[in-house]
Amino acid sequence: GLLLLFFVLLLLTWRQSRMRRNHLEQMQHIIDTDRYTGLYNRSWFKYEASKYLKEHEAQGRFAIVEIGISRRDILVETYGQDVIVELLRRMEATLQKTEWAKLPAVHTSTGRVFFLLRMDAFDSRTQLTTALAHLMHLNEYISIGHLVVHIAFHIGICPLTPGLSVADAMNHANLALHEANPICFYNAEMQQKAEFQSRIESLQQGALSRKEFDVWYQPKYDLATRKCIGAEALVRWRSRELGFLMPGQFIPRFESNGFITQLDFYMLTHVMETMKERRTTGLPIVPVSVNQSRLHMQEKNYLAYMQRLKTYYGAENIELELTETAFDFGTPKMRQHALHVMHELHEMGFRLSIDDFGSGYSDLTILNAIPLDVMKIDRSLLIASRGAKRMQAVLARMIDLGHALGMTVICEGIEEHEQEEMLRSYGCDHGQGYLYGKPMPEAEFSSFLEQHI
Incomplete structure (x- = not known):
């Protein structure tokens, strides 16, 4: 009887532990995924990119890339949120098939796509920008009912340097995104400009x-x-x-x-x-x-x-x-x-x-x-x-x-x-x-x- 009681308690403990683990996994999945697309989100990318870089730090140079859908608000007001969802899913699927793009993630609310880029896959910045332009070209049209709508993108890039965290690089890529026409690499002047603009706002x-x-x-x-x-x-x-x-x-x-x-x-x-x-x-x-x-x-x-x-x-x-x-x-x-x-x-x-x-x-x-x-x-x-x-x-x-x-x-x-x-x-x-x-x-x-x- 004592043995049976022991096994019953052990079974109940194991079942509770498993349920707790499943619950935590579900919670983590909710935290890590975009609610609209079901794809991995920005916070997941930040964590996974940091981990990936630690594991592959000796394998070459990387950059954080942020892609934005131009005039996202107008598209949503005109055609609905589903258009943004479809665009982001298509862009993520394209990146999954691209060798130099790692860990693609999305943020539907802002119409953004993030990924880790292997810069060693290109001989020059010109070659890199050509590849990104081709990426935009693959996704620049979307069918909405009987309409074919042209979609414009802009891209911000921040090369990762020693001592630069993924979080800071993502912020820098975002600064470059706002300067992009349609592609822009981050530089120190953008940070100075951002700080000056922030100062202006605090004084206005x-x-x-x-x-x-x-x-x-x-x-x-x-x-x-x-x-x-x-x-x-x-x-x-x-x-x-x-x-x-x-x-x-x-x-x-x-x-x-x-x-x-x-x-x-x-x-x-x-x-x-x-x-x-x-x-x-x-x-x-x-x-x-x-x-x-x-x-x-x-x-x-x-x-x-x-x-x-x-x-x-x-x-x-x-x-x-x-x-x-x-x-x-x-x-x-x-x-x-x-x-x-x-x-x-x-x-x-x-x-x-x-x-x-x-x-x-x-x-x-x-x-x-x-x-x-x-x-x-x-x-x-x-x-x-x-x-x-x-x-x-x-x-x-x-x-x-x-x-x-x-x-x-x-x-x-x-x-x-x-x-x-x-x-x-x-x-x-x-x-x-x-x-x-x-x-x-x-x-x-x-x-x-x-x-x-």
Whole structure:
């Protein structure tokens, strides 16, 4: 009886131990796999890559590679999450058959694929990038119902060096991914840039409260009379910690983290306040354009705030500049809301301008959908038209199109008299550029205006 009891207890202990082990294995499987695809995930890759490198450290050079699906959010909104799942499964299956790719893993939420790359399999970086380009080519089209959709990828690569952990290399590969067009190798400058951008983000709110952002003005001219007929408000940052910063150093970060909406309101309020003061004191006034981010188009209280500004300061001579990307939304509902916002702003009395027109794939339907007052032609068209008859014809027809739709047409980036003469001959109304004046501080522009109006 004691022997039987012993064996029963032993059996129960073994069964409990096995159940516990199975439970732990199931939990580990959940931790190690991507919930959408069932494939290995990022955390599994980090652990397994570290283990693999320790076991094969004498067998050559390796790199961490991160592949990203371009415009993932748009694909999801348009075609659904299943498209991303299918793409990642296909990419992982391709990598499993590739000799120089080890331990492929995925992260569906960000549309990423990770793997360990054997760099010794290639004689040069050129050969490596060719192989990666072929990898993207194998997966660049996907069938969705009756549609065949083209998919673009971008790739970040971080070669592993002594002392560099897999976790750090993955972070570096991610930095390279954001710089990729379509393939990029990590370098130390990217880390410095990332640290600088992080520093900017930590200082942005304090800078706004201390009013470190200055409003500068660049004059706009009538091409026929060569008189100043307006200006564009531009931002400069006099940072207490970082010194004097140009927009290109901080605006992209503000757009990515959403702070640009606060800066836009700061700029617009300052300009409207200045215009009201000039009206009160009898100083000369010209229309001033102020940039508005596409993020405002989906901001909940944007119209209410703009109405308050208009009521207090007045919307006279205020022009709101938006780029075509302000209407580049993934769903018809979001696009329709953006168009509604534009109509409401126009009803309030704000003039509307489409900035950088012609710089990308222009959607001409927005010219019909939005009550635009001004078409601002991008400087890239002016540069491309130098000595190019076909581009000159495009530029001339674009100006005609603006006039046919009842818009004032302005071209930016004018630096030479020959450009001015060409635009004047095509009937362009206004110009902006270094030929007439560079951006200048508010006090300097006030003096400038009295002499050139």
